[in-house]
Amino acid sequence: MNNLARVVEFITEDKEWNIPLLSSFLPWDICLKISKIFLPKKDVDDEVFWALSPDGNYSVKSGAQLLINQKIGLNPSVEYxxxxxxxxxxxxxxxxxxxxxxxxxxxxxxxxxxxxxxxxxxxxxxxxxxxxxxxxxxxxxxxxxxxxxxxxxxxxxxxxxxxxxxxxxxxxxxxxxxxxxxxxxxxxxxxxxxxxxxxxxxxxxxxxxxxxxxxxxxxxxxxxxxxxxxxxxxxxxxxxxxxxxxxxxxAPWVPPPEGVFKVNFDGSKYSDGRTSFGFVIRNHAGEALLTGCNSLPSDWSITQAEAFGLWEAIKGACFCNLPRIIIEGEDLETPLGY
Structure with missing residues (x-):
């Protein structure tokens, strides 16, 4: 057999590997590995098959995963x-x-x-x-x-x-x-x-x-x-x-000092045109003392809603006779007087 032997020359007529012939060219351990390769009994055309995808077709996702796995194998282990x-x-x-x-x-x-x-x-x-x-x-x-x-x-x-x-x-x-x-x-x-x-x-x-x-x-x-x-x-x-x-x-809510109460207010404008406001007054422990909310005319802007929420919150603080308050709103442009 010449040095350019083809694979078909190592397959018998019964579609089995010719192990004795293989062993005359290759080490025995390699012959054992080759013998485990499946050979179809009927002639079929060769085709390219990507083993990392269920359908045999290459995908970017499977290729990227292969590279990631190879890279992880080179890095020190870190428990995440x-x-x-x-x-x-x-x-x-x-x-x-x-x-x-x-x-x-x-x-x-x-x-x-x-x-x-x-x-x-x-x-x-x-x-x-x-x-x-x-x-x-x-x-x-x-x-x-x-x-x-x-x-x-x-x-x-x-x-x-x-x-x-x-x-x-x-x-x-x-x-x-x-x-x-x-x-x-x-x-x-x-x-x-x-x-x-x-x-x-x-x-x-x-x-x-x-x-x-x-x-x-x-x-x-x-x-x-x-x-x-x-x-x-x-x-x-x-x-x-x-x-x-x-x-x-x-920003997260930060509690006020002890003896001081924080007033938070906000306004909302919904996609259907509705407008509303809300407020909450809390102490240094985060406990709510008073809350309020309500809907407003649909032609009001969100700035007007926030201003009205501030107004209602101040009236609520006065009603509760709170001695010291901190006012905090999300819109820095909302006026402090309404």
Missing amino acids: LWLWKANLSPKIKKFLWKACNDGLPTKARLEQVHVFTPQQCEFCGCSLETASHLFFQCRFTIDILHQLEADYGWPQIPSSAILGSFRANLQCCVDALGIPKTCQLAVVWWFVWFTRNKVIFSQEAFNVRQICILVHKFLAEWHVCGDNTARIQTRSDPQLLGLNSLSRRC
Whole structure:
């Protein structure tokens, strides 16, 4: 038999593998593997079959899943169960998950997908901005953590977190600090990423003290809210911190000081033209003392509805003889007099 033998020459007339002939060319263990390949008894035309899809046809989803599985096999193992159960804002959980899967568009990651930008870190000028550098090695991040430690006793990044990937360094933090302290670090990392994007896309300037105030207020309000599924946004004064884009509409309810009562009001405009208002008065413990709501004429605007809600809320506070109140509404343009 020549050196260019065809596969058909190793198949008998009974449509079985010719093992003795195969063994004269190949090692026995390979012959055993070949013998397990099914041979149809009738002649059929060859066709391409994609084994990862039920119908045999290639799909982008199955191809992407194959690449993801191959990539996961190359990364250090990280148990994600703690991440999704951690007492963190959902946006920070998603941020951590993306960082672990190399999904954050850092400058190094953008270059890998052929989006070429200057590679330097925006904070410290390091020659290559990676997720591992930005959150574990950058001087700006380290200074924030040192300031938080001095002011509030926050944990620091363990010395063992000097590995190449965010995923591996995160696991080092969990092993060395435990999950609660790692969650504190995660809040800092999210704000570092938030600040980095503000610097790049809005040319806004920040200092370590501003970020520390943001981090501390965010975590304090998250614990006050007590609901780790709510959408939490920072309620720091945007004029004080220079964060004009932070929306008050997404802020959580913060209780007033003891002895002070908070009045919240709002107006609504439905798709069918109906308009309504509502208000609630609560004490420092979050207990509702008085609530009210009603429909309004359909030709009223939402601003008019909110103003009327404020008016009714003030009348309710006077009726209850409340000595001190804080008025809080979602529309900053609503007038305080009506």
